[in-house]
Amino acid sequence: AVVSTQSADRPVSDEDEGSDHAEEERDLVEEEEDDSEGEAEMLAERLRAAEQERIDAQKQRFIEEQKELEELEAHIRKEEQKIEQERIEREKTAKEEKERLEREKAAEKEQKRIEREKAAKEHQERIDREKAAIKDNQERIEREKADKEEQERIEREKAAKEHQERIEREKAAIREQQERIEREKADKEE
Numbered sequence: 001a002v003v004s005t006q007s008a009d010r011p012v013s014d015e016d017e018g019s020d021h022a023e024e025e026r027d028l029v030e031e032e033e034d035d036s037e038g039e040a041e042m043l044a045e046r047l048r049a050a051e052q053e054r055i056d057a058q059k060q061r062f063i064e065e066q067k068e069l070e071e072l073e074a075h076i077r078k079e080e081q082k083i084e085q086e087r088i089e090r091e092k093t094a095k096e097e098k099e100r101l102e103r104e105k106a107a108e109k110e111q112k113r114i115e116r117e118k119a120a121k122e123h124q125e126r127i128d129r130e131k132a133a134i135k136d137n138q139e140r141i142e143r144e145k146a147d148k149e150e151q152e153r154i155e156r157e158k159a160a161k162e163h164q165e166r167i168e169r170e171k172a173a174i175r176e177q178q179e180r181i182e183r184e185k186a187d188k189e190e
Contacts, residue, residue, distance in 0.1 A: 024050070
């Protein structure tokens with residue numbers, strides 16, 4: 001609520017009223033000095049009534065000012081609550097934004113880790129394939145070498161056997177020739 005300003009119609013201050021009443025009291029006392037006791041009592045009653053009216057007016061002003069003060073305080077509290085609520089909302093929004101950024105950062109970090117692991121796995125698989133290819137090639141070379149050595153051994157054995165058979169044939173031919181010479185010699189001697 002907005003505090004109302006003093007208007008020109010606002011009653012005069014307590015001091016002004018007090019001065020006016022004091023002046024009225026003096027005037028009344030001077031004018032009725034010689035009056036009877038009843039008139040003095042009537043005057044006192046009028047004075048008491050005027051004083052009571054002044055007190056009542058002062059109380060009413062106090063009540064109105066108190067009400068305006070309470071309305072102002074309520075307005076201030078409302079504004080403070082509004083400001084505090086806005087601050088809470090800003091902090092909440094900032095917190096949510098921070099959490100969102102952290103989630104995105106964590107997700108990006110996780111994605112990079114997955115990609116690194118995938119690349120490392122693919123690299124390892126390529127190395128394993130290359131190793132397997134080298135191993136297969138080595139085994140093929142070894143098999144070919146073994147086959148060649150086996151073939152050469154077979155050929156050597158075959159050549160040795162053929163050589164032995166040729167020697168045996170030559171020996172047999174020499175023996176036959178020797179036997180023929182011996183027979184011819186025996187026949188000649190006879």
